[in-house]
Amino acid sequence: MFSIINGLKNYSEQAIQAGRYIGQGFLVTLDHMNRSPITIQYPYEKLIPSERFRGRIHFEFDKCIACEVCVRVCPINLPVVDWELKKTVKKKQLKNYSIDFGVCIFCGNCVEYCPTNCLSMTEEYELSTYNRYELNYDQTALGRLPISLIDDLIIENIFNFSFSPNGKGEGHINHRNVTNFVN
Ligand code: SF4
Ligand code: SF4
Incomplete structure (x- = not known):
């Protein structure tokens, strides 16, 4: 009888622990659902490199x-x-x-x-x-002088793209008039 009670107790503890892990997993999923996409639609959108970028x-x-x-x-x-x-x-x-x-x-x-x-x-x-x-x-x-991304009328340029500490991508799109990309 005592062993049955012990078994049930262990089982319920493990079930609670498993529920906790599943809950934590869902919280991570929900957190990511709340974030903006960090990919860009290259070549229609292009990142503008930082000032000290080492290119060609x-x-x-x-x-x-x-x-x-x-x-x-x-x-x-x-x-x-x-x-x-x-x-x-x-x-x-x-x-x-x-x-x-x-x-x-x-x-x-x-x-x-x-x-x-x-x-x-x-x-x-x-x-x-x-x-x-x-x-x-x-x-x-x-x-040859470098091709300027800023002067390219076909593409959207994303300036100052970076990741904030909470993992959100932030930058600015140049639609000829500059607007906010994220948030
Ligand atoms: S040629 Fe290239 S690898 Fe050599 S020093 Fe210049 S940047 Fe560096
Ligand atoms: S002057 Fe010409 S050869 Fe001398 S370091 Fe500059 S690029 Fe090289």
């Missing part, structure tokens, strides 16, 4: 002095600086410059240490291609 590198050929500092500070010695010595003026003359974005890790060291500031990081992040060799940008490709 821009290069100004005329400013480069072929010092090769960018090569020495690069963790993988990536930039290819092709120059020849002009004996008459005793100066290096830059012939070609290239960076392979298929290998670059976008650390920004080359930009940081370039003595003439001819390198800069842009907000461009759409570099995907079907051919990996197309990622090897020469001075012409590197010299």
Whole structure:
């Protein structure tokens, strides 16, 4: 008799515990149902990167002095600086410059240490291609100004997207007139 009572007691304790776990699970589900979606409809909507985003590198050929500092500070010695010595003026003359974005890790060291500031990081992040060799940008490709997402009339731009401590995504959509994205 005593063992039956004990068994029932254990059973009821376990049932209460199980109910508690199920309740906690439902609370998590309800909490997530209350949140706004954090995905965006790419490519119709695009995130505007933050100010210090390290995207595709821009290069100004005329400013480069072929010092090769960018090569020495690069963790993988990536930039290819092709120059020849002009004996008459005793100066290096830059012939070609290239960076392979298929290998670059976008650390920004080359930009940081370039003595003439001819390198800069842009907000461009759409570099995907079907051919990996197309990622090897020469001075012409590197010299192209970045495509501005803000000026693209077809897409909606989401500014300052971030996650608040309660896990909600917050940002602003640019519909030509700026409105609130979430809340
Ligand atoms: S560090 Fe700057 S100036 Fe020197 S070779 Fe590289 S890009 Fe040109
Ligand atoms: S961003 Fe970093 S990895 Fe890429 S070329 Fe510059 S130094 Fe090298």
